[in-house]
Amino acid sequence: MNEMMEKRKRVLEVRRYYNTVIKPSLGLDDAHTDIEDPRVAEMIMDRFGVEIPPDTLHNMLIGDFTISIERALEDLKTSGLLHLQYRALKVLLEDETPEVFFCAGCGVYFSTEVEHSEYDGHTFCSECMETEFSTCSECGELFHNSDIIVAQNGENYCPECAEQFLYYCNECGEYTTEDDMVWDENGYHHICSSCFGAYYYRCEECGSFIHYNDDYYEEDGYYYCENCYEDAVVIHGYNYQPAHLNFHGDGNRFLGVELEVDDGGECTYNAREIIDLIGSHHAYIKHDGSLNDGFEIVSHPATLDYHMREIDWEGVLQELKHLDYVSHDAGTCGLHVHLNRGGFGDTEEEQDLGIAKVLYFFERHWSKIVKFSRRTRSQLDEWAARYLDDEPSHPEDVLEYAKDDASRYRCVNLCNHSTVELRVFRGTLVYETFMATLQFADLMYDIAELSLEEVMDLTWDSFKEMGSKYKEFTSYMERRGL
Ligand SMILES: [Zn+2]
Numbered sequence: 001m002n003e004m005m006e007k008r009k010r011v012l013e014v015r016r017y018y019n020t021v022i023k024p025s026l027g028l029d030d031a032h033t034d035i036e037d038p039r040v041a042e043m044i045m046d047r048f049g050v051e052i053p054p055d056t057l058h059n060m061l062i063g064d065f066t067i068s069i070e071r072a073l074e075d076l077k078t079s080g081l082l083h084l085q086y087r088a089l090k091v092l093l094e095d096e097t098p099e100v101f102f103c104a105g106c107g108v109y110f111s112t113e114v115e116h117s118e119y120d121g122h123t124f125c126s127e128c129m130e131t132e133f134s135t136c137s138e139c140g141e142l143f144h145n146s147d148i149i150v151a152q153n154g155e156n157y158c159p160e161c162a163e164q165f166l167y168y169c170n171e172c173g174e175y176t177t178e179d180d181m182v183w184d185e186n187g188y189h190h191i192c193s194s195c196f197g198a199y200y201y202r203c204e205e206c207g208s209f210i211h212y213n214d215d216y217y218e219e220d221g222y223y224y225c226e227n228c229y230e231d232a233v234v235i236h237g238y239n240y241q242p243a244h245l246n247f248h249g250d251g252n253r254f255l256g257v258e259l260e261v262d263d264g265g266e267c268t269y270n271a272r273e274i275i276d277l278i279g280s281h282h283a284y285i286k287h288d289g290s291l292n293d294g295f296e297i298v299s300h301p302a303t304l305d306y307h308m309r310e311i312d313w314e315g316v317l318q319e320l321k322h323l324d325y326v327s328h329d330a331g332t333c334g335l336h337v338h339l340n341r342g343g344f345g346d347t348e349e350e351q352d353l354g355i356a357k358v359l360y361f362f363e364r365h366w367s368k369i370v371k372f373s374r375r376t377r378s379q380l381d382e383w384a385a386r387y388l389d390d391e392p393s394h395p396e397d398v399l400e401y402a403k404d405d406a407s408r409y410r411c412v413n414l415c416n417h418s419t420v421e422l423r424v425f426r427g428t429l430v431y432e433t434f435m436a437t438l439q440f441a442d443l444m445y446d447i448a449e450l451s452l453e454e455v456m457d458l459t460w461d462s463f464k465e466m467g468s469k470y471k472e473f474t475s476y477m478e479r480r481g482l
């Protein structure tokens with residue numbers, strides 16, 4: 001006990017002498033390298049008559065000597081001894097100091113009698129082994145938590161087992177077992193199933209992933225990528241709009257045709273046959289709720305010339321007949337022709353004036369047009385009623401009247417944003433009739449170019465004369481006694 005008190009006293013003396021004499025006189029810092037300066041040992045030797053090695057001197061200078069030996073020895077076996085207390089203990093006990101390990105987990109010294117383990121060049125006390133380590137669920141080995149990868153299902157994996165058994169989800173940055181991964185059709189891309197459920201669809205056709213932010217199409221509860229959609233779905237929903245319209249032919253007078261056919265089946269096989277024949281760049285097919293068992297063939301906008309020369313309408317109509325479809329005879333079917341507003345002029349004013357002339361022409365020659373359309377009066381009332389009951393005195397009166405009417409079921413439907421739709425015609429599978437109808441529609445662009453006076457004076461015979469440039473139109477008019 002006395003010996004210990006002597007030692008403590010000596011430590012305090014050395015410390016004071018170092019701080020008040022040696023350090024100022026040699027101009028030293030507290031750095032360990034300064035303590036190694038040979039002049040320090042010399043001065044201590046001169047003053048105290050003993051040789052103190054630099055390490056011991058350092059411990060003397062920084063050690064916490066307030067702790068009792070008994071307490072320090074007790075702590076080494078229980079809660080661990082703090083760093084500066086351990087330094088003091090080494091000075092006081094010298095060779096008698098128990099063997100210790102430094103726990104890299106809790107940062108204190110323990111007697112080697114305390115249970116401990118080595119990991120990656122470090123030693124850990126048993127308590128830290130318990131709190132800072134986890135067992136790899138694959139290989140059963142203990143790994144420090146900083147090395148453990150926690151999979152999405154909560155299981156722990158060592159780096160090696162993770163490499164072997166887990167998959168990384170690029171979407172959420174988590175690791176998942178193979179069972180929780182979703183793979184695309186070619187087995188290349190994978191996403192964890194929760195990310196898949198939250199952000200992705202799978203293309204019904206090619207099986208590739210479609211992010212919900214990307215372009216995709218939904219049809220009857222199935223999803224399609226942009227590439228597959230056009231090919232996979234032949235009969236589109238009623239509200240389908242193609243991603244982009246193809247405009248065929250030169251100039252600005254385009255005609256978009258909607259031909260309804262019925263009673264031959266709303267069947268994909270037939271629809272595909274028709275699309276293959278007409279060309280998917282020319283037309284697409286839609287469901288139409290007004291039909292019993294058929295579909296609607298919708299053309300992309302094309303000039304009359306293009307419809308006549310480049311689209312095989314004759315072949316299409318023939319094939320439809322061959323597949324047992326009907327159009328005229330169904331009673332349910334119409335042949336609608338869209339004229340683009342741009343064909344009536346560049347400005348909205350020009351367009352409105354041109355359209356007013358067309359409406360005027362319809363009102364003025366209504367009974368002839370009804371005959372041309374092959375509709376019955378009752379069909380017309382339901383699907384394509386005229387606007388006025390009396391002949392208007394001026395074309396601009398017709399436009400005002402028509403624009404106020406929001407009903408779509410009008411002979412000339414003005415509700416579309418960019419087209420004027422002629423809805424008056426009954427469906428047909430007869431090529432001459434079909435083409436005469438398109439020619440009739442195109443003649444409306446000609447009528448729009450006449451002056452107001454010319455339109456008001458236009459007789460049915462002069463209209464016939466305007467259309468005499470078309471073989472089908474002329475022959476149809478004759479056939480119908482028009
Ligand atoms: Zn520890």
Ligand SMILES: [Zn+2]
Pocket residue numbers: 136137138139140141157158159160161162
């Ligand atoms: Zn493992």
Ligand SMILES: [Zn+2]
Pocket residue numbers: 169170171172173174191192193194195196
């Ligand atoms: Zn994920």
Ligand SMILES: [Zn+2]
Pocket residue numbers: 203204205206207208224225226227228229
């Ligand atoms: Zn696809």
